[in-house]
Amino acid sequence: GENVEQHPSTLSVQEGDSAVIKCTYSDSASNYFPWYKQELGKRPQLIIDIRSNVGEKKDQRIAVTLNKTAKHFSLHITETQPEDSAVYFCAARKTSYDKVIFGPGTSLSVIP
Amino acid sequence: DSGVTQTPKHLITATGQRVTLRCSPRSGDLSVYWYQQSLDQGLQFLIQYYNGEERAKGNILERFSAQQFPDLHSELNLSSLELGDSALYFCASSPQVAGGSDTQYFGPGTRLTVL
Numbered sequence: 001g002e003n004v005e006q007h008p009s010t011l012s013v014q015e016g017d018s019a020v021i022k023c024t025y026s027d028s029a030s031n032y033f034p035w036y037k038q039e040l041g042k043r044p045q046l047i048i049d050i051r052s053n054v055g056e057k058k059d060q061r062i063a064v065t066l067n068k069t070a071k072h073f074s075l076h077i078t079e080t081q082p083e084d085s086a087v088y089f090c091a092a093r094k095t096s097y098d099k100v101i102f103g104p105g106t107s108l109s110v111i112p
Numbered sequence: 113d114s115g116v117t118q119t120p121k122h123l124i125t126a127t128g129q130r131v132t133l134r135c136s137p138r139s140g141d142l143s144v145y146w147y148q149q150s151l152d153q154g155l156q157f158l159i160q161y162y163n164g165e166e167r168a169k170g171n172i173l174e175r176f177s178a179q180q181f182p183d184l185h186s187e188l189n190l191s192s193l194e195l196g197d198s199a200l201y202f203c204a205s206s207p208q209v210a211g212g213s214d215t216q217y218f219g220p221g222t223r224l225t226v227l
Contacts, residue, residue, distance in 0.1 A: 032214045043218040093214060099168040100216055104154045
């Protein structure tokens with residue numbers, strides 16, 4: 001079945017540096033790739049998403065890139081701030097009627 | 113606030129008991145998903161309902177069941193509870209109509225503690 005892998009599992013960066021989280025998916029029919037941020041004890045919140053007809057999407061300090069041929073996508077956070085510290089989950093889905101498959105998560109720590 | 117509500121917020125019970133978790137999706141959303149998140153773990157997909165019908169099943173135990181009612185709220189029933197069932201249970205909803213948004217919106221979760 002569909003599988004999503006995510007690396008690294010933990011990531012520490014200095015405030016102001018960039019952070020990159022990478023995900024790979026197994027089902028080539030996947031065409032929707034959201035990223036969620038989860039702070040400790042809180043709900044996952046969508047921070048950015050990308051569809052398969054787009055190679056890159058940016059929203060302020062956050063960007064996502066997609067390589068459909070290689071079946072991988074990445075989250076880029078620039079100018080990191082302490083409030084970016086959280087667990088980030090990537091996910092993949094085939095159609096709007098299918099379940100979303102989540103990666104195992106990356107714990108990001110931004111050191112002031 | 114995502115517009116998805118879950119009750120109760122916290123639940124403490126004993127092994128062997130049965131509990132019901134409730135979820136109300138965002139207005140207009142037809143799909144409801146349930147996830148289990150154990151301590152320091154990822155989001156384990158349990159089950160999905162679309163407009164009252166079961167749509168997809170994940171790693172849901174036979175002791176667990178769910179349903180979606182005509183008003184689109186959903187309930188997750190957990191029975192014969194074990195210590196290992198202690199976790200955060202999230203509900204999410206999405207519109208899931210053709211050409212509509214794929215985005216899932218998560219509720220605040222129910223923290224279940226089994227003693």
